[in-house]
Every structure is written in structure tokens, then in C-alpha cells.
Amino acid sequence: MGNFFSRREWLRRAGVAAAGLALGAQPALATPLAQTASQAPQEGIEPNTIKRRGTGFRGSDPQRASPGFTLFAPLAGTMVYLVDLRGEVHHTWKMPYPPGFYGYLTDKGTLLYSATIPNGTFLGKIPWPGGAVLEVDWNGNVRWEVRQTEHHHDARLLPNGNVLLLCATSMPEDVAQQVRGGLTGTETDRGMYADYLVEMTTAGQTVWEWRIWEHMDPATHPITLPSDTRAEWTHGNAIFDLPDGDILLSLRNISTIVRINRQTEEIDWELGPPPLSGAHGVNRLANGNLMIFDNGPYRVDQSEIAPTEAPFSRVIEVDPDAKAIVWKYQEPTPWNFFSSLLSSAQRMANGNTLVTEGLFGRMFEVTPDGDTVWEYVNPFFGPSNAPPKAQTNIVFRSYRYTADEIARAQSA
Numbered sequence: 001m002g003n004f005f006s007r008r009e010w011l012r013r014a015g016v017a018a019a020g021l022a023l024g025a026q027p028a029l030a031t032p033l034a035q036t037a038s039q040a041p042q043e044g045i046e047p048n049t050i051k052r053r054g055t056g057f058r059g060s061d062p063q064r065a066s067p068g069f070t071l072f073a074p075l076a077g078t079m080v081y082l083v084d085l086r087g088e089v090h091h092t093w094k095m096p097y098p099p100g101f102y103g104y105l106t107d108k109g110t111l112l113y114s115a116t117i118p119n120g121t122f123l124g125k126i127p128w129p130g131g132a133v134l135e136v137d138w139n140g141n142v143r144w145e146v147r148q149t150e151h152h153h154d155a156r157l158l159p160n161g162n163v164l165l166l167c168a169t170s171m172p173e174d175v176a177q178q179v180r181g182g183l184t185g186t187e188t189d190r191g192m193y194a195d196y197l198v199e200m201t202t203a204g205q206t207v208w209e210w211r212i213w214e215h216m217d218p219a220t221h222p223i224t225l226p227s228d229t230r231a232e233w234t235h236g237n238a239i240f241d242l243p244d245g246d247i248l249l250s251l252r253n254i255s256t257i258v259r260i261n262r263q264t265e266e267i268d269w270e271l272g273p274p275p276l277s278g279a280h281g282v283n284r285l286a287n288g289n290l291m292i293f294d295n296g297p298y299r300v301d302q303s304e305i306a307p308t309e310a311p312f313s314r315v316i317e318v319d320p321d322a323k324a325i326v327w328k329y330q331e332p333t334p335w336n337f338f339s340s341l342l343s344s345a346q347r348m349a350n351g352n353t354l355v356t357e358g359l360f361g362r363m364f365e366v367t368p369d370g371d372t373v374w375e376y377v378n379p380f381f382g383p384s385n386a387p388p389k390a391q392t393n394i395v396f397r398s399y400r401y402t403a404d405e406i407a408r409a410q411s412a
Contacts, residue, residue, distance in 0.1 A: 047389035048381065050360055055379035055393065057087025058364075065365055065374040066348040069406055072356075072363065072398040073099045073113070076382025076391065080111065082406070087376050090406075093140045100130035101342075101396040105405065106157045109412030110143065111136045119149050122188050122231070123168060130155075133163055135202070138410050144202040151198075154239045158199070162207065164247070165198045166236050175213045181223030182230035182253075193232035197239065197247065197260075210260065212236075212251075215267050224255040224273050225298040238344075240283050248290070250282045257282050257292065259320075271323055274301035275316070281344030281356075281397060289326060290318045291347055293355070297340040310335035315345040315355055329353060329366050344397035354400045361393030365400075 046052045062085065069090055073080040080093040080103050093103075097115035106112050117131030130152040134145040150167040157163055170176075176192035199208040212234050223233065235253035242248065245262040256272040257279060278295040285291055296313045299305070312334035317327040329345075331337040342358025352373065354365050361378030381391040401409075 047387075048391060049389070050377070050393055051381070053377075055361070055377040057083075058375035058377060060085055060375070061371075061373040064352070064367060064371070066350045066352050066354075066400060068348075068400045068402045070354070070363060070376065070398055070400050071103070071105065072378065072395045073101075073103045074361070074378055074380045074382065075099055075101070075394045075396060077380060079380070080113065081380070082401075083376065085374060091138075093136060095136070095140070096134075096142070097132060099396075100132070100151070101153055104397070104399055105401060105409055106135070109138075109405070109409035111138075111409075112155065112157050112163075114151075114153070114155050117147060117149075121149055122170075122190060122193065123150055123152055130166075133165060137412055146200055146202060146204045148198060148200070150196075153237050156239055156241050158241055162199050162201050164239060164241060165200060166195065166239050166249075167198050168193045168195050168232065168236070170194075171213050171233065175218055176233070179218040179223065179230070179233050181226070182228050183226075184230070186229035186231055188231050192230055195234045195236035195249070195251065197249070210265060212249075215260075215265065216258070221254045221256060221272070223253050224300070225253070225278065227298075228253055237280050237342075238282050242284055248282050248284065250279055250292075252278050252280065252295075255279060257290070269320060271318065271320075274299070275305075275325060278340065280342060280358075283346070285317065285347050288320070290320055291345050291353075292316050292318060293343045293345045295340055295343060296338065308334050311338055311340065313338045313340075313343065313357070315353060317347075327368070329355065329370055342394065342396045346399055348400055349402075354398065356395055356398045358395055358397075361395045363395065363398045 065085055069082050069084055071082050078095045078098050082091040084090050100114035100116045103111050103113040112135050114130055115132040116129055118129055123129050132147045133155040135143045148165055150169050151165045152168055154166040155163055170190040171192050171194045173191055194212050196211040198206055200206050234251040236249055237252045238250040240248040247260040250257045255276045255278055256270055258267045259269040261268045276294055277299045278297045279292050281293040283291050294314050294316050296311050314328050314330035316325045319326050339357045339359040344356045346354040351368050352365050356363050363376050364372050365374040366372055378393040378395050381393050
């Protein structure tokens with residue numbers, strides 16, 4: 001997600017991005033499009049731009065799509081959905097709070113869910129704050145819940161049973177003054193925010209903290225996008241715990257991903273701009289490479305990598321040793337695929353990749369050659385108290401699970 005700004009400003013920016021994407025072509029799919037309730041014939045014209053383009057199941061190539069079920073949590077609501085390859089809802093979870101950003105199934109088969117608990121702080125008043133993390137079983141029974149007012153975006157259940165939270169707080173003023181970039185005079189009433197990590201027990205006891213400004217030089221890591229505010233420096237949007245205990249942390253505002261060594265607490269690897277631009281959703285693949293949704297709101301190397309002045313997104317697989325892109329998904333017409341905020345990508349067992357184009361609630365699966373073999377657009381819009389044309393179907397991340405993984409979740 002991008003920097004924290006008012007809901008009105010976010011809607012303006014999202015509207016601009018959606019208008020730019022309207023030129024995009026519908027992918028060719030093997031199965032005819034299925035009509036959803038939002039596409040039913042009606043008098044006049046549907047006021048919501050995304051609904052007019054079509055939502056729900058858009059099509060599939062069953063011979064090439066990875067079998068299983070796709071899990072997603074619309075940001076406008078309290079429901080988590082599990083849909084099959086035909087777009088039919090297989091299961092839902094009714095959560096006690098709206099999503100902070102998303103949920104995922106743990107190795108135990110339970111659902112870990114980041115929730116929205118508004119509060120009076122800067123973080124508590126942004127469009128999508130965090131504030132709480134909880135674990136629930138298949139029937140939605142809460143096993144535990146922890147609250148942290150400075151939590152935002154992401155949380156991971158660790159192998160030791162503790163939970164890792166991504167948080168943010170205001171930096172020391174002398175450190176904030178070293179940060180370059182961003183719009184002058186746009187700091188918060190508490191100065192400039194930056195990220196820190198917290199490991200907590202499920203009873204709420206803090207056992208470890210790590211603060212970004214104590215390990216990264218702000219003078220050498222400027223805010224990448226010229227139009228971003230100086231309300232925050234790093235703006236973390238994803239954490240991922242590695243098998244050896246190290247942590248990957250994605251920092252949107254400085255277009256950088258770092259690996260934190262848990263033994264030394266130092267940053268022992270990083271990748272920044274170029275090639276990255278406002279990236280999201282980093283995770284490690286079985287081959288040791290990293291999968292990254294590279295959003296592309298402002299590319300410092302734009303003229304070198306694409307013959308276009310329009311912003312575009314791509315999904316990249318990076319060899320961390322060589323810091324080289326070894327695979328990517330990018331539309332032949334680059335601006336046909338673009339989400340300036342949010343979004344994610346997941347590599348599946350058959351080699352395909354599940355992509356979440358977050359701002360438009362679009363989830364689709366591509367082969368290694370870039371062919372689209374499944375597509376579904378979130379048909380659940382909100383908030384309900386907003387005018388129909390202003391409601392969104394935003395999805396922060398989605399995940400594909402096999403039938404065996406779902407069976408394990410049912411018995412968890």
C-alpha cells in the first residue's frame with residue numbers, strides 16, 4: 001500500500017489509477033465468461049466503474065490452472081472468502097472486525113487475520129489501520145487475539161507459536177531530518193513515522209523489538225516517489241519469516257526490500273531502486289529465490305526498461321545472490337496491468353503464479369510463459385454506507401490452497 005493519506009485523497013488517487021487502467025484488454029480465456037449478479041441487465045448504466053467491467057468468475061483453462069481454492073478478504077467488510085476454480089464460494093469466515101489487510105492459512109490450518117481497530121493515533125486514523133491480530137479455526141472460533149495500536153499491514157505466526165507484527169511509530173527528530181525526498185511540510189504532528197517489528201506471545205507479552213532507523217541510514221535511502229508525503233519514511237507493507245529465522249521486510253516508500261539477520265539484528269541483504277518501485281508482497285520460493293509484486297508507481301529506470309511513459313506493474317522472481325531478475329510477468333502492453341498500491345504474487349506447485357492486482361480486486365493465474373489460465377474479480381463491494389460509485393472491491397492479497405490444505409484447515 002502507499003503512504004498514509006486522507007481517505008478523500010486515496011479515493012482521488014485510486015480513481016485516477018482506475019481510469020488509466022480502463023484501456024486494458026480482457027485476457028483470452030478458455031472458458032466463456034460467467035455472468036454474476038453485478039452484471040445482470042438493468043436500466044441505465046451501472047454507476048461503479050469496476051462493476052461495469054464485470055466481476056466474479058471471468059474464466060479459466062482447467063487443463064492448465066492449478067487446482068485448489070483461493071482465499072481473500074475484501075478490505076470493505078468483515079468476511080473472508082474461499083472460492084473454487086469456478087468462482088463458487090466454498091467457505092466463509094465471519095470475523096469480529098474489518099480486515100486490516102488480509103488473512104492467510106497457517107501451517108496448522110488455522111486462519112491468521114490482521115484486523116482493523118481504529119484509534120486516535122496517526123496510524124489508527126489512516127484508511128486501513130491495523131491494530132489487532134487473531135487466529136481462528138474453520139468455524140471462526142477465536143483461539144487468541146493480541147492488540148497493538150501501532151500495528152499495521154502485516155503479521156506472521158512464527159514456528160515458536162509467537163506472532164510477529166509490523167508496526168510504526170514516530171522517529172527521533174534528528175534522524176527524520178536526514179531523510180531526503182517527499183513533499184516538504186507534510187510531516188504529521190508527531191513528525192515522521194517509520195517501521196519497527198514486534199514479536200509477541202499470543203498472551204500479548206512483547207519478547208523482541210527491532211527498529212528500522214537503528215539499522216538503516218536514512219540519508220542513503222530517500223523516499224522514492226516525488227509526490228509522496230513526508231508523513232512516514234519507510235512504510236513497511238510486508239514481512240516474511242524465513243526457515244532460518246531471518247526476516248524479509250518490504251518497505252514501500254523507499255522501494256527497498258531487506259533481510260534482517262535475527263542473530264545479529266543487522267540488515268545483511270537489500271534490494272532497492274532500481275529494479276524495485278513501491279514493491280509489495282515479498283516471499284521466498286522453494287528454490288531460494290524471492291517473489292515480489294513490483295508495483296511501479298514511479299520507476300527511476302523507466303526509460304531503460306520499457307518503451308512507455310505510463311506507469312505499470314510486474315511480478316518478478318529475483319535471485320537474491322545475484323540480485324538479478326530471473327523471471328517476470330509483465331503485460332505486453334505494460335499499462336494494461338497496474339496497481340500502484342497493495343497486491344501480491346504466489347508461486348504454485350505446478351509452476352504457475354497467482355497474482356493479486358489489488359486496487360481492482362482482480363485475482364488471476366498465469367503460466368511461466370505469461371498465459372492467463374484463471375481469472376476472478378472480487379464481486380463484494382463496500383463500504384455499504386458509501387455511494388455505489390465510490391464503493392471498492394480492493395483485495396490486499398490472495399492465496400491458493402490445495403484440497404489437502406483445505407481438508408487440514410477443516411479439521412484444525
